[in-house]
Amino acid sequence: MRPILRISLAAVALLSATQLLGASFATSTRVVREFPIDPAGSVWIDNPFGSVDVIGGEGHMVSVTVDRVITAPDATSMKAASDNIGLSFEGDTKVRLMRTLLPPGRNARWTVAVNYVVRIPRSVNVKIGSKLAEHIRVAHVNGSVTVNGFSGTLIMEGVNGASAVNMVNGRIIYDYAQQPVSKAQVQAVNADIDIYLPPASNVSWVANTLNGDILTTFNVRLPRFSGTIFHGLIGKGGPTINTETMMGRVLVLAKGSNPNQAQSMRQNSANHQPVPSDVMLQPKQIIQLPYFIGDFTSVASIADVTVGEVRGNARIETGAGEVELGAVFGQCNVTSLGGPLNLGDIMGALFAHTGAGDIIVRAARMGGQVTTDGGLIRVIVAGGPMTLRSGGGDIIVRQFSAAMDAETTSGDITLTGDPHQRTLKVTARTLQGNIILNVSPRFGADIDATILTTDPEVNELTTDFKGLTVRREQVGNKTRIHATGKINGGGERVELYAEEGDIQISSQNITPIKLATPKR
């Protein structure tokens, strides 16, 4: 034998051995059953892993074919899987229940797919539960259909009865052979929804999505938005098809039309009166820019915006997302219905609001207004007068050089005054928490500090300054500790109010924070 041939044979043998060693075992078993069922009866199928096909037809029998495919790396695991996976057929002529039985604590070494093909009388009602399916298909059924799945493609083909489907991931396809005569409720989290209707259909259409678009090739009558929910009539209107997916898109197509010609209802809604929640109708955006010259504007339903430097004004409006701006040379206006805001050096006036999330501002040189419905507010340097509001969360200001107004429903407020300022106006109020005011030893102010507490032994008012008069009085079941007076000869009014917390006014030798001058 020639050496080349010998080497080739050896290589083939080696490769084959490697294949064998790394191979996994797979086995398939088939079960076939038949049961009688009433014409108005129900078939319930609970199959966590595997596809389900339900096909309607004539007759009075339910015919079930189940293929169980187990994949395992060795014979022991294969046997363990085979012994532990069962099928159950229960019920009577009114309700037929078919279930795949899996052990509660599954061995990760094997996988199973149990594929059902079920033939039923057309009039029977169908209920399907699934977790992971390659597909779930229900065809030619006039009874009601309910599907609850997690992942996979759901195909509803020629289903004339009322239907309610709920999926998390994957895709939902409704293909109507004739115009809809019953209600359909289609809900998903991340799945796309496609509905194919005969061109002459009469349907009332409701659609809702946060992240995707609402598209159709039909000429929709009376279109209107209520928040993110779209309402419209196809043809003369008729049974309601409700399509709702949070992150996916909704597409309703006339059969035979080109999907590329589908129009967005979000962008083309006629007679729409603008409302503040319109931001949710804008498409999703992801923006990442090192810098932007001029005024920067972004309006999107869901947006993650990161811009290193805006050399102009910035205006950002978003329904949800994370906003990060390194520096803004002009005014900065950021409104988010939810998500954290991380703002750097803001040289103009600042207005920032989020429905939920933390707000961090490195420098608000001209001051401004920062509010969150829930979350922490942290401002490193406040150069101008500021108003800070939190619906619950701490407020921390490392250095403020102008009037400060901070309020939180629950949380601590820690404010540190600019040591160069001899006096500053301060208003701080927390309905549950503590207030710490750090100022320089020469800070002068007219102090009005109040603690309202149910536990006067624990909550106390402490100060490093002399000149305050403290009074205690009972107000209902609470004690009011009220300190007033002038420190260092008096100055701007400092009004502090804390419920169920401490107030501490401390004198510190503070090292001032210096901001670098930006290069324009």
Added chain:
Amino acid sequence: MFDCDAMRENMPLLLTESLDPVQREQTHQHIETCPICVAEWSAYKETWLILDKLPEVAVPPRVKQRFLAEISPAMAQAMAQTNVVPFRRGRTMRWLAQAAAVVIVGSSAFYAGHRIAPRTQLIPTQAQVTAIQPATPYYSIAESRVLPAASISPQIEGRPDIQNVQFSDASPLNQQIGVSFDITSHVTVTGRPTDKSMVRLLRYVLENEDRESPSRSRAIDWVRATYANVGNPDPEITEALANVLRNDQHQGVRIKAADTLQSMQSAMTDGTRDALVEALKNDPNPAVRLKAVEALAKLARSGVALDPDMVDTLRRKASQNDENVYVRVKAAEALSSIQPR
């Protein structure tokens, strides 16, 4: 060493709470400063606990009968001998007997000390210092004490009222951290972040509801800064944070607890995950729910299997129209990375 012997004699009485307050305090203070007695004390307590847990076994009736049968004649005989004549020592012999006793005891002690003990002949070797063992320090009255975490028991007994808790960051030299607090005196416990005693102390500080929130708030900040650098933080730390997330009335503290849990994914327990799910379901503050859903989304992305209740909660949150949009988006993101198992 004399102190140790005396203190060890006190330990059983300490266990049964039979010592007077002064002795109890002295014994406790000695135990805190003496590593040998710490071990001894731990063993005592362990034994005591084991004894407490042992079931009481009834004496079998057959054994009881045999025992009573054996002792009954002897008892009867003892009871019968009531005509014992008392021995009355003569007054004149009394001082002689006392003197003889002193002489005998003294001689015996001398003999025992010098004759009975075998003499060991030491082979002369060259002197060499191999290690210096620090002498057991005497307890001294001081305003503050520094205790190494390794020398204190991880078990915190009762609910000691600790105040003015302060933290010191890890030293670059030996990675030792410090927790100082006022108890009967100012105490600083030093040790590695992974020392069990240190973990238990931090857990106590985090969970101690008697103390006000600012202390806990600072504690959480410090725990995050410290344990972010530790590869596998102790699950007790995450459980303590989970309890804060469940129970603290202070919303700012709950936000911090949820946020910190997010950075300690590797040490999360089932209880910790349940706390996040509870927070996502029920916390009135949207920021807490937001942090909780972010933590769960991060868990889902890391491939950790989420139990059905968590998946169900995420599913409901994603579809809940009156929930904050960002919370819904994050719940949907988490669901998109879940592979059903």
